[in-house]
Amino acid sequence: MVSNRSLVLLQEPTGMPQVGKDIDYRTSDIDIESAPSNGLILKTVAIAIDPTLRNTMRLSNPKPYAPLYKKGEAMWGYGLSEVVVSGNAGWKKGDILMTPLTKMSTYWRLEEGELNGPSKAGYKKIDPLPDLNVTTYLGALGMPGMTAYMSIKDIIGDFKPNSKLFVTSGAGFVGSLVCQIAKQAGVKVIASAGSEDKVAFLREKLGVDKAFNYKTADIDAELASFGGEEGIDYLYDNVGGKQLNSFLAHSAVHGVVVVCGAISAYNASKDQPAEVISNFPMAVLGRQLTVRGFIVASLYPRWEDSFWKEMPKMVQDGKLKSQEDVRVGMDALAGSFEDLLTGKHQGKLIVLVDEEQKGRWIQRNPDGFA
Ligand SMILES: NC(=O)c1ccc[n+]([C@@H]2O[C@H](COP(=O)([O-])OP(=O)(O)OC[C@H]3O[C@@H](n4cnc5c(N)ncnc54)[C@H](OP(=O)(O)O)[C@@H]3O)[C@@H](O)[C@H]2O)c1
Numbered sequence: 063m064v065s066n067r068s069l070v071l072l073q074e075p076t077g078m079p080q081v082g083k084d085i086d087y088r089t090s091d092i093d094i095e096s097a098p099s100n101g102l103i104l105k106t107v108a109i110a111i112d113p114t115l116r117n118t119m120r121l122s123n124p125k126p127y128a129p130l131y132k133k134g135e136a137m138w139g140y141g142l143s144e145v146v147v148s149g150n151a152g153w154k155k156g157d158i159l160m161t162p163l164t165k166m167s168t169y170w171r172l173e174e175g176e177l178n179g180p181s182k183a184g185y186k187k188i189d190p191l192p193d194l195n196v197t198t199y200l201g202a203l204g205m206p207g208m209t210a211y212m213s214i215k216d217i218i219g220d221f222k223p224n225s226k227l228f229v230t231s232g233a234g235f236v237g238s239l240v241c242q243i244a245k246q247a248g249v250k251v252i253a254s255a256g257s258e259d260k261v262a263f264l265r266e267k268l269g270v271d272k273a274f275n276y277k278t279a280d281i282d283a284e285l286a287s288f289g290g291e292e293g294i295d296y297l298y299d300n301v302g303g304k305q306l307n308s309f310l311a312h313s314a315v316h317g318v319v320v321v322c323g324a325i326s327a328y329n330a331s332k333d334q335p336a337e338v339i340s341n342f343p344m345a346v347l348g349r350q351l352t353v354r355g356f357i358v359a360s361l362y363p364r365w366e367d368s369f370w371k372e373m374p375k376m377v378q379d380g381k382l383k384s385q386e387d388v389r390v391g392m393d394a395l396a397g398s399f400e401d402l403l404t405g406k407h408q409g410k411l412i413v414l415v416d417e418e419q420k421g422r423w424i425q426r427n428p429d430g431f432a
Pocket residue numbers: 205206209231233234235236237254255256257260300301321322323324325326327356357358359405
């Protein structure tokens with residue numbers, strides 16, 4: 063038995079999760095010598111701190127779209143772990159497991175049945191490329207990278223020649239990958255962001271054709287001049303609200319809207335309703351638009367093979383860049399939620415839990431744009 067430290071949910075938070083009240087560390091004993099039959103003993107390497115984990119704390123949600131945390135038990139997230147002892151013929155010591163159910167613990171056990179059970183598709187063995195930081199598998203080669211790549215493949219397919227695309231939250235992690243993929247396909251890209259620094263990033267680092275600050279610019283005028291007579295062919299939408307509304311007025315005939323996120327509506331309430339989309343039916347009808355939402359997990363089975371064939375090479379060759387904000391050590395986990403939810407991070411927020419082997423996992427500057 064060894065001592066095992068975990069970040070545990072103590073109670074459902076109201077508002078910002080408070081360390082010590084809603085979430086805190088607890089220590090217990092764990093057997094890391096004898097693996098469960100057909101199961102694994104794992105050491106957590108790194109965990110991505112995703113906004114959706116706040117939803118996983120909503121214990122009172124009657125209809126969650128993913129499993130909720132349990133009071134008094136270790137929380138989990140999209141992460142990577144190293145096999146310490148294997149009781150499963152398909153896995154050996156040193157293999158790296160990628161799963162959305164990675165425990166926020168030093169060690170954890172994957173019991174008999176789970177690896178081969180109904181959620182087995184959620185457990186993937188990865189063979190990290192030697193010249194990439196392992197954290198890349200939680201960013202450009204992880205869920206956000208899959209989101210950008212798979213949604214473009216599934217909903218847009220090959221971009222039409224000489225086409226135009228509008229990306230909302232273009233400087234965000236998913237948005238920045240979408241901008242780069244589209245530019246490489248020869249698409250003309252306009253993107254929005256909420257600060258002048260981000261607008262400069264869009265122009266200078268991502269090389270988009272046009273960028274504007276949605277808080278200060280005249281969105282209609284920006285889209286009208288970019289779209290010209292023909293209008294804009296595609297919207298990759300992370301935001302919704304008035305930017306979506308404006309696109310509908312400037313879209314091309316047979317335009318396509320990819321609904322990835324709707325962050326402008328995430329905090330909507332009775333008192334602060336979501337921004338109104340006033341022209342939706344008429345625009346969809348009149349311009350014969352295709353509008354499709356998606357959840358990345360449902361695209362995974364169809365696009366998994368081509369993602370792993372194409373994306374690691376693009377990242378390795380420097381054709382797709384991204385920025386990660388890597389915090390080191392188990393102690394960094396608890397505070398990272400507040401930083402995520404108040405925007406105190408630069409790029410994908412990841413905690414490297416396995417501090418002891420930091421040099422093995424992180425060999426390059428995680429800011430791919432530096
Ligand atoms: N469908 C799926 O399966 C799937 C999977 C992963 C992510 N997503 C969604 O994809 C979107 C992008 O994810 P990400 O991780 O790359 O996040 P992101 O774009 O890095 O995250 C948030 C950004 O959204 C912008 N924002 C916040 N509130 C806003 C508002 N009211 N109006 C306009 N912009 C606002 C902020 O940027 P500014 O400073 O520019 O305002 C903020 O930095 C999110 O909506 C997420 O929920 C969907």
